[in-house]
Amino acid sequence: MPGRTRLTFRQDYFGGTAAWLALAALLEDTFGIDVTILDRLGGPDPSSVPFAFFDAAGACIANITAFSLPLVVDGVFVRAAGLQSGAVRPDFRGRGLYRAVMQAALDHCDGEGFEAVVLLTDTPELYRRYGFCPMALHRFVGPMPAQGKAGPVRRLDMASEADVTVLARLLEGRRPVSDRFAPLRQKEMFLFNAALDTELRLDLMEEDNAVIAWRREEDGSFGLVDIVGAHIPRLADILASLRVTPSHVTVHFAPDHLGWEARAVPQTGDLVLMLRAAEDLRPALPFGLPPTAEF
Numbered sequence: 406m407p408g409r410t411r412l413t414f415r416q417d418y419f420g421g422t423a424a425w426l427a428l429a430a431l432l433e434d435t436f437g438i439d440v441t442i443l444d445r446l447g448g449p450d451p452s453s454v455p456f457a458f459f460d461a462a463g464a465c466i467a468n469i470t471a472f473s474l475p476l477v478v479d480g481v482f483v484r485a486a487g488l489q490s491g492a493v494r495p496d497f498r499g500r501g502l503y504r505a506v507m508q509a510a511l512d513h514c515d516g517e518g519f520e521a522v523v524l525l526t527d528t529p530e531l532y533r534r535y536g537f538c539p540m541a542l543h544r545f546v547g548p549m550p551a552q553g554k555a556g557p558v559r560r561l562d563m564a565s566e567a568d569v570t571v572l573a574r575l576l577e578g579r580r581p582v583s584d585r586f587a588p589l590r591q592k593e594m595f596l597f598n599a600a601l602d603t604e605l606r607l608d609l610m611e612e613d614n615a616v617i618a619w620r621r622e623e624d625g626s627f628g629l630v631d632i633v634g635a636h637i638p639r640l641a642d643i644l645a646s647l648r649v650t651p652s653h654v655t656v657h658f659a660p661d662h663l664g665w666e667a668r669a670v671p672q673t674g675d676l677v678l679m680l681r682a683a684e685d686l687r688p689a690l691p692f693g694l695p696p697t698a699e700f
């Protein structure tokens with residue numbers, strides 16, 4: 406009987422393989438996502454601090470994981486934490502387990518002095534009680550820019566260990582893709598999302614040493630998902646190098662480094678970005694979040 410099961414609270418348990426696999430099973434059962442893919446990509450974010458309840462047999466019953474997610478917001482560095490992997494097994498829902506792990510995670514974030522806490526959810530109402538506010542995510546749509554300069558490009562393959570290493574190195578030293586709102590690094594989630602997304606193309610612009618993550622959007626436009634490099638090439642040069650000539654372009658982050666004017670369009674879909682931070686740490690202008698940075 407679930408009601409009689411004794412549960413043990415544990416935090417910061419990623420050092421133990423069995424506990425990590427038990428969390429992976431909870432996430433597979435809840436969301437149908439296999440996080441053990443991370444094991445071949447270098448492992449989960451080392452800053453992760455998970456908070457969870459386990460049963461006597463070692464099954465993970467409830468979890469939320471905090472991790473360091475440094476951000477740039479309106480040109481200013483913000484020491485932020487992200488929350489991810491929030492789930493409770495169905496038989497154990499409705500008795501405060503999620504509240505308990507959330508409270509432990511938020512106490513940890515406050516104790517560590519994080520200025521902001523961010524999460525992505527399709528149930529924003531669940532998080533208002535903890536002081537989170539929804540922030541609208543946008544895409545940026547505009548015409549194809551003219552007069553780009555073409556350079557050599559090499560396609561990267563997430564199944565190639567050498568290509569993953571190239572990508573991982575660039576992720577370590579990347580420039581935030583926007584000054585309006587962007588994660589400073591986010592290596593592990595980028596690799597994880599890129600490994601799962603079969604539509605995503607990764608092209609290394611060799612002279613700029615920047616990886617362009619892109620895809621064809623459903624409306625036929627060129628979708629610029631993310632850019633990973635110490636230098637952000639202009640959009641015109643990106644399109645010329647990729648030898649694509651779309652009628653219009655959709656960019657998934659605020660395009661302030663791209664040398665291109667676009668219209669901000671509120672994102673449709675279930676995913677909402679929730680932010681728990683002082684008012685002056687919220688982005689003043691429309692911004693987006695690259696799907697490669699989702700967590």
Ligand SMILES: CC(C)(COP(=O)(O)OP(=O)(O)OC[C@H]1O[C@@H](n2cnc3c(N)ncnc32)[C@H](O)[C@@H]1OP(=O)(O)O)[C@@H](O)C(=O)NCCC(=O)NCCS
Pocket residue numbers: 435491492493494497498499500501502503504505525526527528530531
């Ligand atoms: C959402 C989920 C984590 C809640 O777990 P739980 O252990 O049942 O939650 P708790 O019993 O601790 O409830 C905490 C509070 O949240 C409320 N709540 C639970 N699910 C909610 C939902 N979907 N929307 C809004 N509020 C919700 C509860 O009513 C409770 O309110 P109270 O404190 O006023 O009594 C669980 O249902 C689950 O794993 N769902 C599937 C995965 C998921 O949606 N994860 C969150 C993704 S970001």
